[in-house]
Amino acid sequence: MASLLDVRRADERFHTRAGWLDSRHSFSFSRHWDPKNTHFGLLLVSNDDVVAPGTGFDTHPHRDMEIITWVLDGGLVHQDSEGHNGVIYPGLAQRMSAGTGILHSEKNDSWTLTGEPAHQNPVHFIQMWVIPDEAGIKPGYEQLDVNDELARGDWTTLASGMPQHAHQRAIGIRQKHAALHVARIRPDETLQLVTAPFVHLFVARGSAELEGAGALTTGDTVRITGAEGQRITAGPDGAEVLMWEMNAAVPTS
Template structure:
């Protein structure tokens, strides 16, 4: 079974310096039909104007993943982390017992475009931690790349939840059948291009929830970029 979440149906927040599309209920956007999916709680597609960003604020008991599409995002947090996230890199921050951080686009004349993803952790009260890795070399193969997993296998970032997170930046047309299990939940989020999921065509910004399948059939066009979540 597949349920498509069209890009134009997402929530929209416009704050001048920030334009954000919300796949699930978030902040002032509320839709009881879209409160999350399995342990996936937030997918926000954010666009931050140059020279602006999120001032220091707090989180707790959430796995927060940042995936930069274009531009740069400077991250500072109360654990002492000070880094810049660029396209091809994936960052995970475990908020755990509590962490404060800021995120800024310090490029004066260029927008930063990124996905903010929240995943509910396997347990509460964990020690805050941080992980960031580049997958730029891997993305050149036009295939799905495992960028996040519970055990950090194949060089992926660790996620404190039974989740596999795949990403693709397709240099060519392609297709793949991903092995999964009928009791698992899958979510596909398209960033760029066109991706066919179980016969449904998705465009940029579209998402899809898939259940009751033991194989996920994907086809994509050259230039497509998308993420696949395999969830409990």
């Protein structure tokens, strides 16, 4: 069976605009609802958020979800009810397992010792949610700096629950059928996608040409059913690409 490639353009995403937030959603989220666009594979949320300085998401709850945050520009301050806190920056991946329940906030509001705002520019990040393979686990948190790996220009596994990635330096997630990879592809260079039942590709910045899909630009996504290792070539300015590899889908019953 040949691969099925479903290209979704950046300007086709749901759009939430508030005074402090500019957010684009690849799937149904919050007040945006389309019963035909609720998930792909095991990926339920892929939000492209820009948060203004001095603002952010106040403390709110999550439950039974694996949440991965990837910052493109700026710094995002994380605090949660399990006592974790810190600043997420480009090249530092974060995973929060909501499990039985967790409260957290995400803000662009850290301050220097002199009382001046440390973050005077917007923070731009991608937040992704996958359904765990076991409900009711203990909440957890993990982060990993992969800047050195990204400098190679090849795929880097950010987070995985797949047994085959157990030996790799990656964040663990409680989903044995999913893994997230990222690459900062150098201009005009080519990488190969994984072979998997479901692959979700997101062009976070730059441009690229995907075999079977054609030209892609910043914010474009491709949902591939039956991925067969298609090749992706970065444009003249390179590309930063996030790739979800998934061997199962959300149950429909």
